[in-house]
Amino acid sequence: xxxxxxxxxxxxxxxxxxxxxxxxxxxxxxxxxxxxxxxxxxxxxxxxxxxxxxxxxxxxxxxxxxxxxxxxxxxxxxxxxxxxxxxxxxxxxxxxxxxxxxxxxxxxxxxxxxxxxxxxxxxxxxxxxxxxxxxxxxxxxxxxxxxxxxxxxxxxxxxxxxxxxxxxxxxxxxxxxxxxxxxxxxxxxxxxxxxxxxxxxxxxxxxxxxxxxxxxxxxxxxxxxxxxxxxxxxxxxxxxxxxxxxxxxxxxxxxxxxxxxxxxxxxxxxxxxxxxxxxxxxxxxxxxxxxxxxxxxxxxxxxxxxxxxxxxxxxxxxxxxxxxxxxxxxxxxxxxxxxxxxxxxxxxxxxxxxxxxxxxxxxxxxxxxxxxxxxxxxxxxxxxxxxxxxxxxxxxxxxxxxxxxxxxxxxxxxxxxxxxxxxxxxxxxxxxxxxxxxxxxxxxxxxxxxxxxxxxxxxxxxxxxxxxxxxxxxxxxxxxxxxxxxxxxxxxxx
Numbered sequence: 281x282x283x284x285x286x287x288x289x290x291x292x293x294x295x296x297x298x299x300x301x302x303x304x305x306x307x308x309x310x311x312x313x314x315x316x317x318x319x320x321x322x323x324x325x326x327x328x329x330x331x332x333x334x335x336x337x338x339x340x341x342x343x344x345x346x347x348x349x350x351x352x353x354x355x356x357x358x359x360x361x362x363x364x365x366x367x368x369x370x371x372x373x374x375x376x377x378x379x380x381x382x383x384x385x386x387x388x389x390x391x392x393x394x395x396x397x398x399x400x401x402x403x404x405x406x407x408x409x410x411x412x413x414x415x416x417x418x419x420x421x422x423x424x425x426x427x428x429x430x431x432x433x434x435x436x437x438x439x440x441x442x443x444x445x446x447x448x449x450x451x452x453x454x455x456x457x458x459x460x461x462x463x464x465x466x467x468x469x470x471x472x473x474x475x476x477x478x479x480x481x482x483x484x485x486x487x488x489x490x491x492x493x494x495x496x497x498x499x500x501x502x503x504x505x506x507x508x509x510x511x512x513x514x515x516x517x518x519x520x521x522x523x524x525x526x527x528x529x530x531x532x533x534x535x536x537x538x539x540x541x542x543x544x545x546x547x548x549x550x551x552x553x554x555x556x557x558x559x560x561x562x563x564x565x566x567x568x569x570x571x572x573x574x575x576x577x578x579x580x581x582x583x584x585x586x587x588x589x590x591x592x593x594x595x596x597x598x599x600x601x602x603x604x605x606x607x608x609x610x611x612x613x614x615x616x617x618x619x620x621x622x623x624x625x626x627x628x629x630x631x632x633x634x635x636x637x638x639x640x641x642x643x644x645x646x647x648x649x650x651x652x653x654x655x656x657x658x659x660x661x662x663x664x665x666x667x668x669x670x671x672x673x674x675x676x677x678x679x680x681x682x683x684x685x686x687x688x689x690x691x692x693x694x695x696x697x698x699x700x701x702x703x704x705x706x707x708x709x710x711x712x713x714x715x716x717x718x719x720x721x722x723x724x725x726x727x728x729x730x731x732x733x734x735x736x737x738x739x740x741x742x743x744x745x746x747x748x749x750x751x752x753x754x755x756x757x758x759x760x761x762x763x764x765x766x767x768x769x770x771x772x773x774x
Contacts, residue, residue, distance in 0.1 A: 283330035283444050286364035288388070290380045293372045294400040298427035299323070299334035302437070329447035330440070333360045366394050366443045368436075369419060373399040377413045385417040394443055397422040402431060463505060463517040464653050466646075467547050468585075469575065470557035471567050475587040478636035479557065480504070480520055483646070508646045516650055521547045552656070553649040554580045560588040560633065563615065564622040572623050579698030581652045581732040582629045584619065585645055590635035625717070628730025652731050660693045660727050665701070672722040678715045686710035699734040708740035 287295045303323040321334040361367060369388055371381050388395045399414050402424040414422040423439055425432035468476040484506050508516045548554060554575040558568055575582050592611060595602040605611040616631050623629070630648045634641045669688050678686040690704040701723070705711070720734050 283447065284333060284364045285325075285330050285366045285368060285440060285444070286333040286335060286360040287368045287370060288335050288361065288384065289370035290378065290384065293370045294427045295370050296321075296334055298368070298370060298398070298400060298425070299332060301427045301430065301433060302332055302440075327437075330365075330444055333364065335360045361388075361391055361393065364393060366396065366440065367391075368398050368440075369395055369417075370398045370400050371414060371417075373402045373414075373424065377416070382417065385419060389418065395419050396439055396443065398436065399424050400427050402426050463519040464553065464649060465519045465521065465551045466553050466555060466649050467521040467551035468555045468557055469548060469571055471559075471565065471571070474557045474559045475636045476557050479555075479585070479587060479634070479642070479645075482636045482639055482642050483508075483518075483520060508643075508650075510650055511647055516646075518646070518649075521551060548575055548578050548580060551580060553652050554582050555585050555645060555649075556582050557585045557587050558619070560586050560592050560615070564619050569622050572626060576625055576733050579733055579735065581656065582626050583645060583648045583652065583731065584623070584626070584629050584631045586615065586619075586631065586633045587636055589633040589640055590638045592633075593635075593640075626731070626733075628721075628724050630731055648731075655729055655732055656697045656699075658696065658699075658727060658729065660699075660701075660723075662692050665691050665693065665723070668723060668726045669703075669719065672719055676718060678710070679712070681710045681712075684710065686712075686715065694737065699729065699732060700737055701734060702737045702739060704739045706741055708738040711736075711738065 287299055289295050299321065302325060305323075323332050324330075325332050367388060369384065371377060397414055397417060397419040399422045423432060423436050425436050468479060470476055484504060504520050506518050506520060508518055510516055556568070556572050556575065558564060572582060592602065593608060596608045596611075601607075602611060605614065612633060619631065620626075630652075632641055632644045632648060634645060636642070669691050673688065684707070687706045688703050689706070692702055694700045694702050716736060719736070723734060724730060724732070
């Protein structure tokens with residue numbers, strides 16, 4: 281049986297703050313401006329074994345929000361109410377009840393759902409909290425809380441537990457590394473209005489997220505589970521994070537946009553595979569490049585998704601085509617070439633041309649994510665790794681800096697997710713960025729790690745260690761062993 285608790289109410293009564301309080305972490309954006317939350321935000325509450333939903337404010341008529349967005353937000357609230365086992369109806373204890381509160385209460389009574397009335401902002405004595413008005417709503421004994429300071433929190437948690445009843449026992453499992461059976465977490469990132477929410481809805485096979493031509497419609501990072509049937513016939517569990525469009529830090533116009541950006545960047549840290557969404561007609565912008573850099577910085581593999589390909593296809597079906605390109609294939613090839621010129625730091629990332637509108641090639645995104653997720657656990661045999669690095673250096677020697685060239689003595693893989701390789705070398709500072717990219721690309725190609733970033737951790741010989749390595753002292757035992765191997769000994773398999 282589902283155990284879902286939905287928080288509802290009119291705008292600016294503290295629903296998102298209460299959601300964050302119960303979730304014990306900052307998930308929903310909290311701001312004094314009403315109408316911030318639009319989509320339904322969810323969190324799994326382990327201590328009560330239930331799913332908590334935060335919803336947009338009912339009845340919001342803000343002049344800065346188009347009527348279509350207001351309607352879409354209220355449809356999301358309807359979804360949350362219909363799915364809920366328990367509804368927490370939040371009212372403002374300081375401002376008192378409004379006619380909108382009474383309308384919402386009437387709607388909730390008609391829903392026949394279990395409802396608990398929560399009087400928020402109860403930070404002061406009873407004389408300042410409008411409890412007597414709350415009884416008029418006919419929803420039973422009100423619960424006094426302060427979402428901001430935590431007053432009444434334990435009573436609210438106890439009331440939720442009582443309303444839901446005991447949860448089914450769950451078998452305890454020890455902590456374990458991520459396996460193929462665990463949900464694969466994917467994240468859509470990109471500029472505003474490139475179609476991230478539309479792609480999410482396509483994967484979920486429902487209008488679960490609000491889609492609008494208004495840039496900045498999505499504000500919170502929203503996590504949603506779904507299953508996918510792969511090409512191999514197996515079913516793969518996924519967890520999808522839809523994020524707000526990431527604007528350049530210099531173009532943030534409000535605190536809401538600032539916090540939306542932070543939530544999106546945090547989502548990258550918590551994902552397994554990142555989908556970078558580009559616009560098929562606009563090409564790769566400087567901001568796209570910066571967003572891709574954030575994913576690389578976090579060591580995440582990237583699938584590059586070129587959305588709105590249906591517009592390109594439609595253009596080539598018309599008389600005259602899409603000048604100056606000869607064909608759809610010609611446009612695709614030139615787009616991809618220009619893409620990797622700008623995103624040169626994503627070697628081998630799969631590029632998939634899709635349409636959220638028509639569903640064209642959307643399944644290929646998930647198949648690519650499944651493949652990348654498997655790749656993340658690869659081990660690179662030490663002997664072969666050293667052989668490849670030696671071959672790369674011989675094929676294309678590094679430029680001499682100060683009369684000396686960068687030299688790798690020994691290499692070994694130290695971790696996966698992301699891939700890290702420790703390089704014992706002569707001088708760390710002699711490895712140029714260009715030559716680093718050359719070595720990384722060579723390793724990626726040889727071990728079939730396309731789309732997965734790798735990192736070199738350099739261990740150079742300092743002057744006293746070089747003297748010590750000749751005389752038997754000064755350098756660490758590990759360094760001396762690695763350098764000795766590189767200078768003529770056998771390379772052992774790790």
